[in-house]
Amino acid sequence: MKLLRRVCAQVSNIRGYCVRTADNKPPKILITGGLGQLGVECAKYLRQKYGRSNVILTDIIKPTPDVVNDGPYIFADILDFKGLQKIVVDHRVDWLIHFSALLSAIGEQNVPLAVRVNIEGMHNVIELAKQYRLRIFVPSTIGAFGPDSPRNPTPNITVQRPRTIYGVSKVHAELLGEYYYYKFGLDFRCLRFPGVISSDPPGGGTTDYAIAIFHDVIRKGHYQCYLKPDTRLPMMHVRDALRALSEFLEAPNETLNRRVYNVTSMSFTPEELADKMIKYIPDFNITYKPDSRQDIADSWPQVFDDSEARRDWNWKPQVDIDDLVKLMMKEVREKIIANGISTSH
Numbered sequence: 001m002k003l004l005r006r007v008c009a010q011v012s013n014i015r016g017y018c019v020r021t022a023d024n025k026p027p028k029i030l031i032t033g034g035l036g037q038l039g040v041e042c043a044k045y046l047r048q049k050y051g052r053s054n055v056i057l058t059d060i061i062k063p064t065p066d067v068v069n070d071g072p073y074i075f076a077d078i079l080d081f082k083g084l085q086k087i088v089v090d091h092r093v094d095w096l097i098h099f100s101a102l103l104s105a106i107g108e109q110n111v112p113l114a115v116r117v118n119i120e121g122m123h124n125v126i127e128l129a130k131q132y133r134l135r136i137f138v139p140s141t142i143g144a145f146g147p148d149s150p151r152n153p154t155p156n157i158t159v160q161r162p163r164t165i166y167g168v169s170k171v172h173a174e175l176l177g178e179y180y181y182y183k184f185g186l187d188f189r190c191l192r193f194p195g196v197i198s199s200d201p202p203g204g205g206t207t208d209y210a211i212a213i214f215h216d217v218i219r220k221g222h223y224q225c226y227l228k229p230d231t232r233l234p235m236m237h238v239r240d241a242l243r244a245l246s247e248f249l250e251a252p253n254e255t256l257n258r259r260v261y262n263v264t265s266m267s268f269t270p271e272e273l274a275d276k277m278i279k280y281i282p283d284f285n286i287t288y289k290p291d292s293r294q295d296i297a298d299s300w301p302q303v304f305d306d307s308e309a310r311r312d313w314n315w316k317p318q319v320d321i322d323d324l325v326k327l328m329m330k331e332v333r334e335k336i337i338a339n340g341i342s343t344s345h
């Protein structure tokens, strides 16, 4: 009984809405770092669910006309706390999706900037979420693990000693979010995504090859891979990633045993992916020239254990490797043609 009371007190500390706010309206959602690989698609997905004007995309990049036509877009620098405060107040924001980051390979090239964007930026959004009692989603990554973690499978709770600034900043975000949850009742939610694959240009991560291979093979009939052929990494199509994010954001707090969950759809190697692509383009050619990203990949999980997400909020992937190749062949070809670039296949 005592335990039940304690749990109830903790839960009631957290804002009680799931899909609708207290005044029975859809949540007003702010996305930071929204013009990257995930943000634009995420805004489209959530606008279909909650209404065009209820999802505000922000970034420091000048938007394309398409982005502006799709719905609200405003400038927001994650390092400017007052600027963020003004947006939350002016737009009466309820949920914050924090995408701004420098990814693994890019972060290694500019560590001081990665520290500022990934760590100081996180300090700003978490304080903001606390002050205005926002539900806050922060994506983490397979990069939050390191060479000391079990790699096949990598469970939800295990040793995390990453060796990239990206990984270090994501472990920091996970721990800070959990701390604010226990200390202040902040509704912090975090999914550790594997490599997310979509037809949009990737942001400079170690799993980017699984996107670049489609673009190069369709355009030129050839791809030079920066990882060895047998490098196994967990992956997910963007469709599954956005559905996971949305279902997790809507999950009632009572169902969540953790604030941070692993999610995944599949694991494959460059060689296995290329084998599946041959069905569509039989004569393409792949060569391998590993670079510094190989060291990063060698320290990351090979197979991700997402059984806790499946158990607690019914996570279930839908896109397997065959579906993924079929979708990417179609979507990348369409994108290349729309950009007026000629294809060899």
Ligand SMILES: NC(=O)c1ccc[n+]([C@@H]2O[C@H](COP(=O)([O-])OP(=O)(O)OC[C@H]3O[C@@H](n4cnc5c(N)ncnc54)[C@H](O)[C@@H]3O)[C@@H](O)[C@H]2O)c1
Pocket: 032, 033, 034, 035, 036, 037, 038, 039, 059, 060, 061, 076, 077, 078, 079, 098, 099, 100, 101, 102, 103, 117, 139, 140, 141, 142, 192, 193, 194, 195, 196, 197, 202, 203, 204, 205, 207
């Ligand atoms: N794409 C993946 O495979 C993957 C996998 C796991 C986790 N994630 C996480 O998901 C999030 C989004 O990933 P993505 O692939 O879209 O990244 P991305 O690199 O494509 O986009 C990040 C965005 O952050 C913006 N940004 C940089 N500095 C900023 C600043 N000072 N203020 C505001 N915005 C700033 C950039 O302009 C960029 O548009 C990241 O936090 C990433 O760690 C992505």
